Amino acid sequence: xxxxxxxxxxxxxxxxxxxxxxxxxxxxxxxxxxxxxxxxxxxxxxxxxxxxxxxxxxxxxxxxxxxxxxxxxxxxxxxxxxxxxxxxxxxxxxxxxxxxxxxxxxxxxxxxxxxxxxxxxxxxxxxxxxxxxxxxxxxxxxxxxxxxxxxxxxxxxxxxxxxxxxxxxxxxxxxxxxxxxxxxxxxxxxxxxxxxxxxxxxxxxxxxxxxxxxxxxxxxxxxxxxxxxxxxxxxxxxxxxxxxxxxxxxxxxxxxxxxxxxxxxxxxxxxxxxxxxxxxxxxxxxxxxxxxxxxxxxxxxxxxxxxxxxxxxxxxxxxxxxxxxxxxxxxxxxxxxxxxxxxxxxxxxxxxxxxxxxxxxxxxxxxxxxxxxxxxxxxxxxxxxxxxxxxxxxxxxxxxxxxxxxxxxxxxxxxxxxxxxxxxxxxxxxxxxxx
Ligand code: DOR
Numbered sequence: 001x002x003x004x005x006x007x008x009x010x011x012x013x014x015x016x017x018x019x020x021x022x023x024x025x026x027x028x029x030x031x032x033x034x035x036x037x038x039x040x041x042x043x044x045x046x047x048x049x050x051x052x053x054x055x056x057x058x059x060x061x062x063x064x065x066x067x068x069x070x071x072x073x074x075x076x077x078x079x080x081x082x083x084x085x086x087x088x089x090x091x092x093x094x095x096x097x098x099x100x101x102x103x104x105x106x107x108x109x110x111x112x113x114x115x116x117x118x119x120x121x122x123x124x125x126x127x128x129x130x131x132x133x134x135x136x137x138x139x140x141x142x143x144x145x146x147x148x149x150x151x152x153x154x155x156x157x158x159x160x161x162x163x164x165x166x167x168x169x170x171x172x173x174x175x176x177x178x179x180x181x182x183x184x185x186x187x188x189x190x191x192x193x194x195x196x197x198x199x200x201x202x203x204x205x206x207x208x209x210x211x212x213x214x215x216x217x218x219x220x221x222x223x224x225x226x227x228x229x230x231x232x233x234x235x236x237x238x239x240x241x242x243x244x245x246x247x248x249x250x251x252x253x254x255x256x257x258x259x260x261x262x263x264x265x266x267x268x269x270x271x272x273x274x275x276x277x278x279x280x281x282x283x284x285x286x287x288x289x290x291x292x293x294x295x296x297x298x299x300x301x302x303x304x305x306x307x308x309x310x311x312x313x314x315x316x317x318x319x320x321x322x323x324x325x326x327x328x329x330x331x332x333x334x335x336x337x338x339x340x341x342x343x344x345x346x347x348x349x350x351x352x353x354x355x356x357x358x359x360x361x362x363x364x365x366x367x368x369x370x371x372x373x374x375x376x377x378x379x380x381x382x383x384x385x386x387x388x389x390x391x392x393x394x395x396x397x398x399x400x401x402x403x404x405x406x407x408x409x410x411x412x413x414x415x416x417x418x419x420x421x422x423x424x425x426x427x428x429x430x431x432x433x434x435x
Contacts, residue, residue, distance in 0.1 A: 012429045016043045019053035020389060022379060023355035030057065032385040035428035039381055052389050055422055058359055060092025060123075060386030062375050063336065064184070064263055064366040065159070065239060065311030068094070068125070070116065072101025076407045077316040079113070082336070083121040084404040085314070087431035089336040090388035090421040093124035093367070093375040098135070099160040105130035105141035107149035114151040122431040126372055129153040131163050131172050131183060140171055147179045154371030157184035159239055160286070162221060164190055169225060173234035182235040182261075182369060185225055187246070188287060192217035198327050200288040204273045210327060213288060219245035226253035226260050237369055238262040240313050242287040244297035250306050261369050263311035264298050266335055266342035267411060271295075275411070281322055281329030282411050285315070302361060303352045309365040312339045316407030334410045337403060341418040344392055349418075374427075385428045390420035 017030040029040040031047065068082040069075075079096070086094050096113055098104035104113060110127040117125025129146040133139045135158045146153035156176060163169045163185060172183050193213040199205050201212025222238050226249065229236040241247065241262045253260045267285065272292050275283040283289060301307040315332025322329050343362065347353040367376025377383045396419035400410035424432040 014044055014047040015050055015425070015430070016040065016047040017050045017052050017057070017389070019051060020055050020057040022057050023359055026379070030379065030387070032387070032425060032428050035385055037379065037381050037383055037385050050423065055389045055391055056355070057379055058090070058388045058390060059363045059376060059379055060388055060424065060426060061090045061340065061362045062366040062370070062372065063091050063094045063312050063314070063339070064155070064309055064370050065313050066094040066096055066336065067099065067313070067315045067332070068096045069100065069316060071112065076318045077405060079116045079125055080120040080122070081404060081406045082314070082316070083117070083123040083125060085336045087122040087424045087426065088404050088421060089338065090340050090390065090424055091123050091336060092386035092388070092424065092426040092431070093126060093372055095126050095128050095155055095370050097159045098128050098130040098157060103130050103134050104128065105133050107142060107145040107151070110146045110151035110153050111149050123426055124372070124375065126370065127151050127153055128159070128184065129156045131156045131158045132168060135161050137161060137164055137168065140168065140175065143172065143175050143181070144179070147181060154179070154181045155184050155237070156181060157186065157239065159184065159186045162186050162188045162190055166224060166228065170228050170232060173228055173232040173236065177232060177234035180371065182237050182371070184237040184239050185221065186239050187218045187221040187225065188213065189217045189221050192220070196327070198284060198288070199276050200273050200290050202273065202291060204276055208276065208279070215243040215245050215290070215294070218243050218287060219249050222246050222249045226258050229260055230256070230258045235259040240265045240268065240287055240311060241298065241301070241307055242268045242290050242294065244294050247297050247301040247306055250301070254306065261308045261365070262306070263309040263366070264302055264307045265311060265313045266339045267333060268298055269295065269302070269346045270342055271411060276326070279326045281324060281326050282333065282409055284326060284329050284331055285313070285333050286331035299346060299352055303347065303357065308361065309369060310339060310343060310361050311366070312336050316405050317409045318407065322409045332409065334403065334405055334407060336405070338398060338412045338417060340390070340420055344418040344420060348392065385425055387425040388421060389423040391422055392418065392420050394419050
């Protein structure tokens with residue numbers, strides 16, 4: 001059997017995990033050997049025994065939307081630190097967005113990210129390729145060369161910017177269809193949003209005197225892209241859905257059988273525009289936090305599958321870029337370490353979803369959407385051993401200073417949240433242990 005994608009094979013000790021429950025049915029001991037699950041009856045005498053009594057075993061989480069800042073801004077995050085934070089959050093794979101410096105818009109750039117990930121990562125790092133050269137929105141990047149490279153790029157995105165030109169979007173969709181790729185769109189009409197927008201357009205923006213984005217800047221692009229996906233018989237994925245209007249458009253498109261998928265961030269599932277009232281730039285994010293009605297619609301859409309997946313949009317920033325007046329600060333917030341905790345709080349503890357839905361949204365669906373064959377697989381003999389052991393009852397107060405990320409723009413600092421992850425195993429190797 002070929003090696004699953006993962007770190008260079010290490011003489012990792014076999015692991016015999018006893019007592020863990022399985023959310024996706026099944027129970028019993030788990031043996032991990034040579035990077036895969038094996039029959040516990042074959043456990044060698046020197047296997048390390050892990051007592052997982054009372055813990056739940058989930059397939060390793062997959063983040064379809066991570067900003068690692070390497071190359072270019074290693075002062076804010078490296079592939080090593082970002083994936084260490086990912087492992088702590090229960091992730092075994094991340095899709096690394098293309099808005100690095102230089103941009104991941106060539107085969108060489110994609111292979112660079114892949115190689116550093118394989119060498120230094122605590123999780124699988126799969127590069128996302130840019131749709132347009134330099135994210136400039138004018139000329140298609142080397143989509144085919146990236147797809148055929150060692151990095152085997154399947155997901156393309158100009159995230160941080162919208163692919164606004166409909167002809168470019170159409171060409172990109174046509175192109176990726178030839179190799180089963182997908183365009184992940186940051187849906188936001190820049191003309192409707194305006195260059196200065198920095199929060200949701202509504203009552204709060206009016207009161208604070210901040211320029212805002214109307215919800216329609218997102219939903220109109222999603223409606224357009226759904227129709228372009230239908231026209232090209234290709235696949236579009238909507239990044240970080242943030243409004244109730246977009247949910248309606250997704251429902252409409254899915255009913256028609258259009259190949260559209262979508263993700264929601266943990267912060268859009270819990271935080272609202274009210275956070276912005278204190279002008280704290282920690283809560284400045286793109287797309288912006290929205291009113292409570294949108295949060296409710298997003299939770300419903302995630303529960304019923306209209307939104308397929310959870311993506312963190314983990315976006316580390318240096319203090320000097322973030323600690324400004326609200327209008328001038330960088331967009332983005334950390335999310336990898338807290339994502340599962342927020343999902344437990346918003347979806348499980350509210351009885352909106354059961355575990356199988358959360359596992360689907362945080363592991364199976366993102367792996368499928370992004371085309372990662374060795375990830376998001378069931379916990380079964382012969383499968384790659386990507387695993388997260390969690391205690392769903394454990395809680396903690398989030399401490400930004402204790403983060404494994406290099407950055408501190410953590411919107412969850414000081415909040416009491418589920419802190420479930422006890423151990424993460426990527427391709428048979430332990431990448432995180434809670435002490
Ligand atoms: O808030 C955001 N930050 N949204 C994006 O789309 C980009 C990201 C970043 O790269 O910082």
